[in-house]
Amino acid sequence: MNHNSPVSPCPLTHPGSPLPLASSRRVLTATQLRAHGVGAAQIEEQCGPGGAWQQLLPGVFLLHPGPPTSEERLHAVLLYARRPPGPGAVPQQAPRPAGDDADLPYEEAMITGLAALTLHGFPSAPPLLALDRIDVLVPRTRRLRSTGCARIVRSAALPRPRQITGVHVAPVPRALADAVAQLNDAGSVRLLLTDAVRGGHCEPTAILRELDQARLLPRPYVADAVESLLAEGRAVAEDRLFRMVREFGLPDPVWNVDLRLPGGPHLGGVDAYWPDQAVAVELDMRAGGDAEWSEAVRRREHLEQLGITVVHVTPRKLREGLDQQATVVRTALMAAVDREPAAYVVVLPR
Known part of the structure; x- marks a missing residue:
């Protein structure tokens, strides 16, 4: 057979197939088939009545007759979605050599x-x-x-x-x-x-x-x-x-409580609070925008001015680094002995 001899269109499993037998995929584009020596007429024949192939999408072929x-x-x-633009289309990137899309x-x-x-x-x-x-x-x-x-x-x-x-x-x-x-x-x-x-x-x-x-x-x-x-x-x-x-063996806090000054205003709710150490954990579950963020910052700053340490955690931090967040809370609890006593606050169920 010389280089001008036509290549017989064969299914992948045929020993005379021009396509790579080791391929784990039986879906190829027309460009990929041409790179293996299979022309348009051969593709049409294989996809015709009684043929071994079928067209799944424009320019994309399944190389066996059964359901995909x-x-x-x-x-x-x-393969259809990243197919190179057809004739007359404006290319979105530099043109690629024929058959090169097989490795893209x-x-x-x-x-x-x-x-x-x-x-x-x-x-x-x-x-x-x-x-x-x-x-x-x-x-x-x-x-x-x-x-x-x-x-x-x-x-x-x-x-x-x-x-x-x-x-x-x-x-x-x-x-x-x-x-x-x-x-x-x-x-x-x-x-x-x-x-x-x-x-x-x-x-x-x-x-x-x-x-x-x-x-x-x-x-x-x-x-x-x-x-x-x-x-x-x-x-x-x-x-x-x-x-x-x-x-992680942390002391038990009081859970989901509101903090208030005695006879004064509401300071906000926290998810966990250690009264003896004046340490609070606040979950950031914000779904709003800048206004909600500003209010959360204002509330946290007010608590810290009263001597309460606020540990701010997000669901993602708890999901990806529970041990790291435990270390942050433990450090805050241990540091309480070196801080000035916090203002007295009233702790109420939330």
Whole structure:
């Protein structure tokens, strides 16, 4: 056979196939097939009646006749989304040599929405094969349309993806926002938001930020679900705070109390307080903006002026470094003997 001889189109499993037998993936683009010597006519023949291949998406082919697996659908969607622009399109980057896209990462496309949440391990997200469409996040400037099993979601700025089972996946807050945008059922939205916090995937503030940027918070069913999200976030954070005190041998505080000056104004609530050492722990569960932050700072400064040490912790700090937060609290308790006595305050149940 000389270099002008046509290459017979064969399925991957055929010993005479021009394609790499070691490939673990049976999904390739037309460009990748051409790089292996398979022309357009051969592709059309293989995808015709009785052929061994099938076209999943424009320019993306499944190299076996049976139904695609979940992994094959994911890779097909990503290959379609990062496919180089066709003739006449404005290129978004420098042109690449023919066939070079076979080695490209999915740097400008990532799975998002419900499919991403399934890959992140959300119990309430549906199985991948149950999804008629898979959401894929691309730059806003990409000239792509939703088709087949691929639904295009555009963004002015792409987040940094996570890699799960070899697939680029949007981080949980962004995937949640894209999933919620396609839902209209309060129960489903509430379950997804609860899974995010209960499973330790992210904090409520990160979710709220994405929902706000996507302009989803005004939707009534989203607003209802957000209330449950904040309640779940506080419950999880309080549980970690209880564990911190118990597991690291800290003295028992009084929990969830209000502080007041005798006969004076209300000083604010704290999540844990050690009266003998005048040390308070305050969980930062803010869901608001600058006004709420300013009020929290003002309250903390007032307590510190009275000689009360305020340890400010976030749910993320408790999730990622419980031992470090225990050390901070223990240090504050030990330092109490070297401080001036704090003002007397009244401690009341909150």
